[in-house]
Amino acid sequence: MGFAGIVVNNESQAMDRIFTYKIPEKMNISVGSRVKVPFGASNKRLDGFVVEMIPEAEVKGIKDISSVFPGTLFDSWTVEVVEEMRKRYLCTYLEGIRLFIPVGTLKGAGFKTEEKLYPNLVLSGKLNKEPYASIADLIGKNPGKFIRADISRMGFSPSSLNTLIRHGVIEVSSVRSSRHDIRDYENYEAPRLNQEQLIASDTIMKKPGTYLVHGITGSGKTEVFMDVIKRMLKEGKDSIVLVPEISLTPQMIERFKGRFGKDISIFHSRLSEGERFDEWHRVKNGEVKIAVGARSALFLPFRDLGLIVVDEEHESSYKSEMNPKYSAVEMAEFMMDRKGGRLVLASATPSINSYHRAVTGEIGLITLDKRATKGSLPEMTAVDMREELRAGNRSMFSRVLRGEIEKALDSKEQVILFLNRRGFSTFVSCRSCGHVFNCPNCSVSLTYHTSRDLSCHHCGYRQVLPETCPACSSRYIKQFGTGTEKVEEMVRKEFPGARVVRMDRDTAKNKSDYEDMYNSFKNREGDILIGTQMITKGLDFKNVTLVGIIAADLSLNLPDFRAGERTFQLITQVAGRAGRHDKPGKVIIQSYTPEDPSIVNAKEHDYKGFYRREISAREMMYNPPFSRIMSIVQSSVDEALLIKNIQTVGAELRKFLFGYDKIIMLGPSPCLISKIKQNHRWQVLLKGELDPDIARRIKDLVLEKSVRDVRTSIDLDPTSML
DNA sequence: AGCACGCCGACT
DNA sequence: GTCGGCGTGCTC
Ligand SMILES: [Zn+2]
Ligand SMILES: [Zn+2]
Numbered sequence: 001m002g003f004a005g006i007v008v009n010n011e012s013q014a015m016d017r018i019f020t021y022k023i024p025e026k027m028n029i030s031v032g033s034r035v036k037v038p039f040g041a042s043n044k045r046l047d048g049f050v051v052e053m054i055p056e057a058e059v060k061g062i063k064d065i066s067s068v069f070p071g072t073l074f075d076s077w078t079v080e081v082v083e084e085m086r087k088r089y090l091c092t093y094l095e096g097i098r099l100f101i102p103v104g105t106l107k108g109a110g111f112k113t114e115e116k117l118y119p120n121l122v123l124s125g126k127l128n129k130e131p132y133a134s135i136a137d138l139i140g141k142n143p144g145k146f147i148r149a150d151i152s153r154m155g156f157s158p159s160s161l162n163t164l165i166r167h168g169v170i171e172v173s174s175v176r177s178s179r180h181d182i183r184d185y186e187n188y189e190a191p192r193l194n195q196e197q198l199i200a201s202d203t204i205m206k207k208p209g210t211y212l213v214h215g216i217t218g219s220g221k222t223e224v225f226m227d228v229i230k231r232m233l234k235e236g237k238d239s240i241v242l243v244p245e246i247s248l249t250p251q252m253i254e255r256f257k258g259r260f261g262k263d264i265s266i267f268h269s270r271l272s273e274g275e276r277f278d279e280w281h282r283v284k285n286g287e288v289k290i291a292v293g294a295r296s297a298l299f300l301p302f303r304d305l306g307l308i309v310v311d312e313e314h315e316s317s318y319k320s321e322m323n324p325k326y327s328a329v330e331m332a333e334f335m336m337d338r339k340g341g342r343l344v345l346a347s348a349t350p351s352i353n354s355y356h357r358a359v360t361g362e363i364g365l366i367t368l369d370k371r372a373t374k375g376s377l378p379e380m381t382a383v384d385m386r387e388e389l390r391a392g393n394r395s396m397f398s399r400v401l402r403g404e405i406e407k408a409l410d411s412k413e414q415v416i417l418f419l420n421r422r423g424f425s426t427f428v429s430c431r432s433c434g435h436v437f438n439c440p441n442c443s444v445s446l447t448y449h450t451s452r453d454l455s456c457h458h459c460g461y462r463q464v465l466p467e468t469c470p471a472c473s474s475r476y477i478k479q480f481g482t483g484t485e486k487v488e489e490m491v492r493k494e495f496p497g498a499r500v501v502r503m504d505r506d507t508a509k510n511k512s513d514y515e516d517m518y519n520s521f522k523n524r525e526g527d528i529l530i531g532t533q534m535i536t537k538g539l540d541f542k543n544v545t546l547v548g549i550i551a552a553d554l555s556l557n558l559p560d561f562r563a564g565e566r567t568f569q570l571i572t573q574v575a576g577r578a579g580r581h582d583k584p585g586k587v588i589i590q591s592y593t594p595e596d597p598s599i600v601n602a603k604e605h606d607y608k609g610f611y612r613r614e615i616s617a618r619e620m621m622y623n624p625p626f627s628r629i630m631s632i633v634q635s636s637v638d639e640a641l642l643i644k645n646i647q648t649v650g651a652e653l654r655k656f657l658f659g660y661d662k663i664i665m666l667g668p669s670p671c672l673i674s675k676i677k678q679n680h681r682w683q684v685l686l687k688g689e690l691d692p693d694i695a696r697r698i699k700d701l702v703l704e705k706s707v708r709d710v711r712t713s714i715d716l717d718p719t720s721m722l
Numbered sequence: 723a724g725c726a727c728g729c730c731g732a733c734t
Numbered sequence: 735g736t737c738g739g740c741g742t743g744c745t746c
Contacts, residue, residue, distance in 0.1 A: 003746090005746095008746095010723060017746085018746090019745080059746055060746085062746055
């Protein structure tokens with residue numbers, strides 16, 4: 001009955017192949033079937049996924065499929081996408097397949113069932129007395145309503161119930177129970193779109209393709225894509241909306257649920273594994289037509305996908321840090337291209353890459369520059385912190401910022417202070433001998449947190465800061481650098497009356513902390529909100545009139561060609577939090593380099609100027625989008641082995657690349673963070689015309705020349721070069 | 723990755 | 735003699 005091409009559930013790179021198995025008589029197999037197969041010399045039973053049907057096979061030593069699970073997990077379209085991912089990001093089949101199947105499938109996740117109680121035989125004989133009669137009566141009147149626990153909660157002994165079950169009076173039956181959100185949401189009416197929004201929606205509907213919607217904060221781009229979703233729904237097409245995880249606030253969920261009701265499924269991180277499983281099935285069964293979620297929602301099993309929206313398209317979280325290290329934007333475009341659908345990329349600060357594609361005409365460009373919801377743009381001021389020092393102000397707040405904070409507090413308006421670094425100080429060292437407190441597992445300095453706690457942000461190592469220097473016993477230990485905790489301390493000291501809320505990974509450990517803090521600040525239970533990156537998106541406060549950026553050059557000084565892009569985006573995004581309908585906001589940008597072009601462009605709300613300058617720098621330096629970057633990181637606990645290995649690999653790579661004058665090789669050299677969790681790390685960076693074919697050959701070469709105890713991690717177009 | 727096979731040292 | 739060390743090679 002033919003053969004099946006199967007990918008087995010084995011993490012190894014070497015197992016990244018399709019194995020041919022024979023389909024036994026009468027076994028119902030198709031692409032997407034999950035099977036058990038005998039594997040290896042010991043015929044160990046492994047999970048496998050059928051990725052192709054093969055009529056004739058001439059491979060030797062073919063074995064039979066052992067068993068098959070009912071139903072299918074994916075179809076041949078999925079296999080096509082997985083193959084594309086494998087090509088682009090050098091991942092394995094298995095890593096690709098895992099994105100498409102419900103989490104926990106291999107661990108045995110399933111539908112939640114409940115053992116419901118039903119009446120069966122009539123009560124008779126010696127059982128016809130208490131407590132049996134009451135129990136039988138209760139279940140007889142409410143068939144299928146109770147489970148065992150309900151009965152014992154009502155004060156009956158579980159053994160009485162068991163007696164009834166044993167005698168067949170009561171029957172137990174498993175019923176699939178639903179875990180999905182059936183709450184009613186308040187209808188969220190669509191507002192009337194303005195002229196600009198209508199044209200945008202029409203443009204997207206006119207023909208399939210990719211569109212970049214560049215809309216300033218408050219221009220109402222969400223309403224544009226909600227309108228497009230509604231129109232797709234009328235055509236019977238499914239839609240996926242990707243949003244950064246942090247933006248999936250209860251407010252956002254209410255908005256979508258209120259607009260699309262039962263047609264929509266929201267995939268947020270608070271769903272349990274079981275709830276995700278159920279939602280995945282609701283999508284597969286066609287019960288929902290729209291999904292909203294973070295990156296991974298892209299791979300939900302819709303039947304007739306016509307639209308993908310990627311909101312805040314510039315966000316680096318759309319690039320996966322784990323294998324497959326895919327870009328959701330790229331994959332969404334591939335999918336819509338193949339399906340003849342539409343991809344909408346939306347952002348107030350588009351990535352250089354997307355904007356470049358738009359201005360060169362490769363994708364459509366739609367600009368929204370009318371403010372639909374907010375008043376005018378915030379007033380931006382840059383402060384030179386060198387001047388402050390010269391004027392004798394050694395505080396972290398410039399005189400302008402301090403004055404504006406006081407003004408805002410006086411008029412009962414709220415303030416946001418942004419610093420993209422958590423902790424109290426970034427490093428601690430002894431002033432007498434220069435000893436620096438470093439992590440024993442990583443090559444980074446420990447961050448000081450309040451409560452005399454030193455911690456490593458890479459491995460979680462913690463220790464208490466000693467009173468005296470471990471090297472020279474001096475008591476003169478000093479902290480350097482600034483984090484959000486120090487900002488909090490200084491705010492409390494300098495503005496003693498103000499109520500302070502601090503939001504960073506340390507205070508908002510989970511989603512509900514985050515929501516509590518968000519709500520408390522929104523309800524004006526705080527005057528000053530201090531936060532990291534976390535506060536730059538999704539937050540919408542009505543009473544914030546001042547935003548202070550404590551150190552705008554933090555993200556600028558990273559050794560990464562995207563530092564300018566990131567700085568511009570951060571400033572613009574956080575500045576978008578300022579202002580209200582009736583009153584424009586003020587933004588104070590503190591920096592030691594206020595003349596830096598990215599800061600100046602952000603200050604002047606000049607996206608186009610920023611783009612023009614940045615794109616020519618990219619071209620000059622042969623950086624993306626004019627080239628591709630491939631980062632090859634190798635790691636091992638054995639430093640000598642690692643160095644020896646990567647030097648061999650490096651030499652082989654140079655030999656291989658000889659003649660490819662469009663590829664530049666840098667390294668091998670130690671990574672900027674040369675040790676993490678006891679693993680030493682070295683890297684090779686390649687830059688140039690790295691098409692999938694060459695990339696694959698490079699990967700094969702690296703793996704072939706590497707020993708077992710050295711781990712290899714390859715990232716194409718990484719978000720950061722560190 | 724796992725697992726079997728294989729060829730050498732040091733044990734009852 | 736044989737128990738077990740981990741180097742090598744293969745997995746439909
Ligand atoms: Zn010292
Ligand atoms: Zn560490």
